[in-house]
Structures are given as structure tokens and as C-alpha cells.
Amino acid sequence: MTHEAGWAHAPGALRGPSWLREPVDPNALVPHLWSATAHKDASGDLVVGGVALPDLAAEFNTPAYVLDEADFRARARAFREAFAEYDVYYAGKAFLCTAVAGWIAEEGLHLDTCSPGELTVALRAGVDPAMVGYHGNNKSLPELRRVVDAGVGRVVVDSFVEIERLAAAAADLGRTQTVMVRVTAGVEAHTHEYIATAHEDQKFGFSITSGDAFEAVRRVLDAEHLELAGLHSHIGSQIFDSSGFEVAARRVLALHARAAAELGVELPEMDLGGGFGIAYTTQDDPAEPARLAAEMTAIVEHECRALGLARPRLSIEPGRAIAGPAMCTVYTVGTVKPVRLDGGAVRTYVSVDGGMSDNIRTALYDADYSCTLAGRRSEAPPVLARVVGKHCEAGDIVVKDEFLPGDVTPGDLVAVPGTGAYCRSMASNYNHALRPPVIAVRDGVARVLVRRETEDDLLATDVGA
Numbered sequence: 001m002t003h004e005a006g007w008a009h010a011p012g013a014l015r016g017p018s019w020l021r022e023p024v025d026p027n028a029l030v031p032h033l034w035s036a037t038a039h040k041d042a043s044g045d046l047v048v049g050g051v052a053l054p055d056l057a058a059e060f061n062t063p064a065y066v067l068d069e070a071d072f073r074a075r076a077r078a079f080r081e082a083f084a085e086y087d088v089y090y091a092g093k094a095f096l097c098t099a100v101a102g103w104i105a106e107e108g109l110h111l112d113t114c115s116p117g118e119l120t121v122a123l124r125a126g127v128d129p130a131m132v133g134y135h136g137n138n139k140s141l142p143e144l145r146r147v148v149d150a151g152v153g154r155v156v157v158d159s160f161v162e163i164e165r166l167a168a169a170a171a172d173l174g175r176t177q178t179v180m181v182r183v184t185a186g187v188e189a190h191t192h193e194y195i196a197t198a199h200e201d202q203k204f205g206f207s208i209t210s211g212d213a214f215e216a217v218r219r220v221l222d223a224e225h226l227e228l229a230g231l232h233s234h235i236g237s238q239i240f241d242s243s244g245f246e247v248a249a250r251r252v253l254a255l256h257a258r259a260a261a262e263l264g265v266e267l268p269e270m271d272l273g274g275g276f277g278i279a280y281t282t283q284d285d286p287a288e289p290a291r292l293a294a295e296m297t298a299i300v301e302h303e304c305r306a307l308g309l310a311r312p313r314l315s316i317e318p319g320r321a322i323a324g325p326a327m328c329t330v331y332t333v334g335t336v337k338p339v340r341l342d343g344g345a346v347r348t349y350v351s352v353d354g355g356m357s358d359n360i361r362t363a364l365y366d367a368d369y370s371c372t373l374a375g376r377r378s379e380a381p382p383v384l385a386r387v388v389g390k391h392c393e394a395g396d397i398v399v400k401d402e403f404l405p406g407d408v409t410p411g412d413l414v415a416v417p418g419t420g421a422y423c424r425s426m427a428s429n430y431n432h433a434l435r436p437p438v439i440a441v442r443d444g445v446a447r448v449l450v451r452r453e454t455e456d457d458l459l460a461t462d463v464g465a
């Protein structure tokens with residue numbers, strides 16, 4: 001059923017951004033935006049992992065993050081299999097909890113961490129420390145001592161002072177620590193400025209252009225208790241094609257070649273980072289891991305041949321592409337407010353019981369999301385809606401533009417797909433909001449991985465008057 005002649009297309013009606021289309025069937029899902037097990041049943045209930053979201057909402061309340069375990073595992077496995085000759089590090093910053101760290105280990109992936117808290121979760125889950133990587137642009141000496149002491153497989157260094165600290169920590173503990181040097185390859189990733197990381201004017205890595213990266217290689221090689229494995233480059237996030245990786249690989253391998261020529265060392269490893277994009281809306285068309293693997297491998301092989309280098313062992317660090325599509329957030333609608341704009345068009349503001357505290361990405365990166373009614377069918381003509389939260393900010397927007405049935409009403413459930421990456425992990429207690437639980441669903445069973453916060457949790461850190 002289409003709604004080309006529907007309410008939303010009445011003269012003066014808002015049409016939204018040019019890429020946004022009215023749903024062909026508002027009672028169906030756009031499959032590539034949802035986790036693999038998600039579908040709508042005959043009554044319009046959204047079912048994920050065999051669990052109907054109205055049942056889940058009744059048991060666990062809303063808002064709630066719903067994690068499709070089979071989908072998460074399948075994506076992790078797809079990366080591991082497509083990049084079988086690589087080490088695949090799941091970037092835990094996207095979403096991490098003890099259960100998920102365990103799934104990553106069970107699926108045979110490495111785990112990338114970048115804070116003491118993430119490392120704690122990995123160790124608590126029983127992940128082999130040798131399978132863990134450690135990142136960060138400001139690691140303290142006590143932090144590095146702990147990392148070395150834990151036996152973390154590799155540390156990616158990001159500054160000269162850190163090389164000194166890490167060497168001191170390793171010497172002190174009588175260990176040899178494997179190290180990667182993070183370099184900025186000078187690539188402009190076509191993504192939001194705040195999530196691009198390989199251009200020169202930002203905080204991460206050693207610049208190849210300025211010579212700092214070569215100097216860092218020299219210093220790590222000179223440090224008695226450090227073992228240099230290779231170079232690391234992460235060009236940014238939500239990247240859809242391999243052209244940025246191609247330029248980065250070429251520049252990083254040129255530095256491998258310089259190290260071989262001038263310092264006499266062939267570096268055995270290279271990491272091309274994460275950043276693989278996912279579909280948040282119908283405008284996004286991400287590449288499959290197999291295609292990415294083939295393209296990236298071809299690039300590296302070609303460059304190595306041209307430079308006369310043996311191909312280094314490769315690694316990557318996908319986060320979003322594994323966790324993102326595996327999760328959705330379910331909310332309850334609290335109010336519906338048609339707002340008449342200049343020119344007479346109407347935007348329907350649908351307020352839900354969460355917002356920027358459980359998904360900051362719309363406010364922070366101007367990110368686009370989509371959504372659907374999750375608890376009933378509707379034949380009402382669609383209206384252009386904006387799904388907003390309950391925080392004290394006009395920018396508290398979850399979904400900027402989406403067509404929802406015109407009869408959307410308080411009490412309806414609304415689900416937003418693609419919230420597995422950087423939503424729970426960047427959630428806050430703004431306005432003393434309680435961070436929502438993460439509920440794993442699989443084969444008809446729902447289980448809590450992270451429980452909902454309580455007001456007692458909030459008060460626990462407030463020591464009182």
C-alpha cells in the first residue's frame with residue numbers, strides 16, 4: 001500500500017528531507033534497517049528474537065534497548081570469516097557489557113578496549129588478555145601499569161610521553177609489551193567532523209606528514225621493554241566505501257617501507273581501524289564485510305608488491321558494524337503535538353519516554369534514524385513526524401524525520417532500529433534520567449544483560465548534604 005495521495009502530501013504538507021520516502025507498507029519493516037530476526041506479526045507487533053516487543057515492554061518497561069543476540073553473533077562471525085586472515089578486534093566502545101564481551105570471545109574475535117572500565121569488563125567476562133587491545137590518547141602511568149600487568153596483547157600508543165610511560169611501566173614490571181603506533185594518515189573521511197579521525201587537525205595519532213610517526217617508530221624500537229608490532233590507522237566512522245582505507249593503507253605502508261629502508265625493520269603488522277558504516281535510514285547502503293575484505297586485501301597486496309614489502313599481518317577494529325544493527329530501542333509515546341510552522345505546514349512532534357540521554361547521536365552528530373510503530377497495525381495515512389525525548393533541550397531529538405501513521409497516539413510503542421552502537425555506551429543521566437536496560441532476545445526468550453538504573457543508583461554517588 002502506498003500513500004502517495006495521503007495526508008502528508010496535501011498542499012503545504014511537510015515532505016521531509018529529499019531521501020525520505022513514505023513507507024510502501026507502514027505495517028512492514030524496511031528489512032536492511034533491522035536486525036535479522038525482526039519482523040512484524042499480523043497484529044502489527046514488532047517481534048525480535050522471537051519476543052514481541054509489547055510483551056517485552058510490559059515485563060521490562062520502556063525505554064529499553066533490545067539486543068538481538070543471534071544477529072550480533074552473526075555479524076561478529078561474518079567479520080571474522082570475511083577477514084579470516086586478519087585479527088578482528090571488536091571495538092568495545094560501541095557497546096560493551098560482560099555478556100557481550102563473552103560472545104565476542106566465543107565467536108573468536110579479539111576485543112579492543114580504550115579505558116580502565118572497558119578493560120575491567122573484558123577481564124570480568126574472562127576474555128583472554130592476550131586477545132585484548134588497548135587504545136586511548138591520554139593513558140596515565142597507573143593505567144598503563146595495570147594494562148601491562150593484566151597481560152594485554154597490544155597497546156596502541158598515541159603520544160611521545162605515552163611511549164616513555166609505557167616503557168617505564170613495562171620495565172618496572174619486568175615485561176615486554178607489544179605495541180602498535182597510531183598514525184594519522186591525513187585522510188579526510190567523508191563523515192561528521194567529530195567522528196573523522198585521520199585528518200591532521202585533531203587529537204589522535206602521530207602525523208605521518210610531519211615526521212612524528214617515523215620518530216615514534218624509532219623511539220619504540222629503541223625502548224628495551226617495548227616490542228613494535230606495526231602501525232595503526234583509524235580514519236573515522238560511518239564510512240561506506242574503501243577509498244579512504246586505500247589512501248590510508250598506501251600512506252601507512254609507505255612508512256613501513258621507510259622503517260625497513262632506514263631502520264632495517266620489517267614491521268609484521270598493520271591495523272586499518274574500524275569505521276565500517278551501517279544503514280540508519282533508507283539512504284544508507286553499506287558494503288558487506290566480504291566485499292570490504294576483498295577490496296582492502298587487494299589494496300594492501302598491491303601496495304606491498306609495489307614497495308617490495310612482505311604483506312604484514314592485518315587487523316581491523318569494527319564496532320558499529322557489529323553492534324549497531326543488532327539493537328533497537330523501544331519507547332512509549334507520551335504526547336503527540338501537531339505544530340504549525342511558518343507557511344502553514346504541520347510537523348507532528350511525538351514525545352517518547354527517553355531521548356538524548358539514551359541516544360545522543362542525533363543531537364551530537366546530526367545523525368539520522370528511522371522508527372516504526374511497534375505494538376499495533378494502522379491503516380491511517382502517514383504524517384511526517386519528529387520523535388523527541390523528554391529532556392529540557394529543544395535539540396532533544398531522537399528521529400528527525402519519519403513518516404508515522406497519522407493516528408499515532410499516547411501509549412503507542414515506537415521502536416528505533418540501529419541503536420546498538422554508541423547509544424547505551426554514550427548514554428547519560430541528564431536530568432537525572434535513569435539509563436535504560438539492555439535486554440537480550442533470542443529464540444523467544446528475553447533476558448536482562450544490563451538492568452535499568454534506579455533512583456537509588458543515582459543517589460548512591462551523591463554523598464548527601
Ligand SMILES: Cc1ncc(COP(=O)(O)O)c(C=O)c1O
Binds near residue numbers: 275317
Ligand atoms: C581506534 C578506533 N578503532 C575502532 C573504532 C570503531 O569504529 P566503528 O565503531 O565506527 O567501527 C573507533 C571509533 O571510531 C576508534 O577510534
Ligand SMILES: N[C@@H](CCCC[NH3+])C(=O)O
Binds near residue numbers: 093195365422
Ligand atoms: N561515537 C561515535 C563514533 C566515534 C567513536 C569512536 N572513535 C558515533 O556514535 O558515531
